[in-house]
Amino acid sequence: MLRGIFRLLLRLAALVLLVAIGFTGVLAWRGHWFRDVQPAYAGSCEALELGGSAEDIQLDRERGLAYLSLLDRKALVGGGNVQGTIVRVDLNAPELRAEAALETQPEHFRPHGLSLYIDGAGRRWLYALNHPLKRGEEPERVELFEELSPGRFRHVATFSDPERFVSPNDLVAVGPRQFYVANDKPAGGLLSAALQQLGIGASPLVYVDNGRAQIVARDIASGGGINVSPDGRRIYVSETAAQRIRVFEREPVTGDLTELERLPLGTSPDNIDVAPDGSLWIGAHANTLRLIQHFAAGKPAPSQVLRLTLRGGSAQQQDIFLDDGRLFSASSVGVSYGPMLLVGSITERKLLVCRGDTD
Numbered sequence: 099m100l101r102g103i104f105r106l107l108l109r110l111a112a113l114v115l116l117v118a119i120g121f122t123g124v125l126a127w128r129g130h131w132f133r134d135v136q137p138a139y140a141g142s143c144e145a146l147e148l149g150g151s152a153e154d155i156q157l158d159r160e161r162g163l164a165y166l167s168l169l170d171r172k173a174l175v176g177g178g179n180v181q182g183t184i185v186r187v188d189l190n191a192p193e194l195r196a197e198a199a200l201e202t203q204p205e206h207f208r209p210h211g212l213s214l215y216i217d218g219a220g221r222r223w224l225y226a227l228n229h230p231l232k233r234g235e236e237p238e239r240v241e242l243f244e245e246l247s248p249g250r251f252r253h254v255a256t257f258s259d260p261e262r263f264v265s266p267n268d269l270v271a272v273g274p275r276q277f278y279v280a281n282d283k284p285a286g287g288l289l290s291a292a293l294q295q296l297g298i299g300a301s302p303l304v305y306v307d308n309g310r311a312q313i314v315a316r317d318i319a320s321g322g323g324i325n326v327s328p329d330g331r332r333i334y335v336s337e338t339a340a341q342r343i344r345v346f347e348r349e350p351v352t353g354d355l356t357e358l359e360r361l362p363l364g365t366s367p368d369n370i371d372v373a374p375d376g377s378l379w380i381g382a383h384a385n386t387l388r389l390i391q392h393f394a395a396g397k398p399a400p401s402q403v404l405r406l407t408l409r410g411g412s413a414q415q416q417d418i419f420l421d422d423g424r425l426f427s428a429s430s431v432g433v434s435y436g437p438m439l440l441v442g443s444i445t446e447r448k449l450l451v452c453r454g455d456t457d
Contacts, residue, residue, distance in 0.1 A: 141454015152442035211268035280321025336367035369431035398423025403432030
């Protein structure tokens with residue numbers, strides 16, 4: 099009897115081991131753990147020191163202003179009760195510098211994803227995700243700021259929905275009080291989280307209209323970034339775990355989404371910037387093992403910015419910027435402004451400003 103139980107336990111242990119090895123193998127394959135990243139960029143770069151990291155960047159191309167989600171995320175990961183803000187950079191100034199963009203802000207503010215909305219009359223609103231200090235225990239929030247004067251905003255509203263803002267990573271505004279929120283984790287337990295790492299999505303995509311939230315997609319494989327087409331009819335979502343971009347058609351009145359296509363990238367996408375020509379500029383993570391090691395031990399993590407050109411049902415992918423992490427680690431966003439490329443990071447306390455041929 100005991101021998102039988104022992105043999106059964108051995109078989110179960112062997113099965114668990116095989117499943118663990120297989121799961122790790124799939125993660126290694128999907129995350130390109132053994133990819134050798136060679137630095138490449140057709141231009142030159144310099145650093146603009148910030149004192150915190152710019153995880154997301156929003157451009158006001160009409161005015162040449164860049165808004166940065168500024169927070170000392172290294173200190174935050176280390177357990178510090180740090181606060182952040184939003185700063186702006188005038189890209190047409192002879193010398194670039196970060197200046198305050200907010201007249202007022204919430205008492206506790208740790209900004210992440212940003213979105214700028216400009217209406218037909220030229221009025222501007224700036225949205226920001228606001229993480230609590232104790233994520234998973236305290237509610238996640240979305241903060242709304244209204245422009246008072248060019249490049250200066252005041253806080254006007256807070257939105258929250260604990261059931262649907264599960265683990266928000268990015269957002270995109272489609273109106274003064276309308277926006278989508280991409281969650282990067284599912285609402286379920288460990289099984290849902292494990293399946294998501296295999297590219298099987300379970301994270302909710304949420305649409306909010308005047309404070310009323312509804313789930314418009316339930317199968318996002320870790321929503322790392324989201325943006326909207328220039329005409330407002332398409333929504334693009336970075337599925338970081340599935341290494342692809344999901345494209346949805348948007349119903350303007352209801353906010354409902356209809357899936358159009360899935361665009362594989364071969365890398366783990368993060369934030370998306372939509373250029374005036376409709377191309378997508380995507381900050382990405384070329385090696386997820388190196389990214390994990392970066393957070394755990396401070397080792398360099400590769401940075402990548404790619405451009406996705408959508409034409410007639412086809413997508414052309416082009417690497418714009420690649421670095422092995424020694425110049426700039428853990429890129430999360432890349433945006434273009436003429437010949438200028440701005441690269442932000444999850445952890446680097448600086449903005450990378452590159453100049454070259456980005457056409």
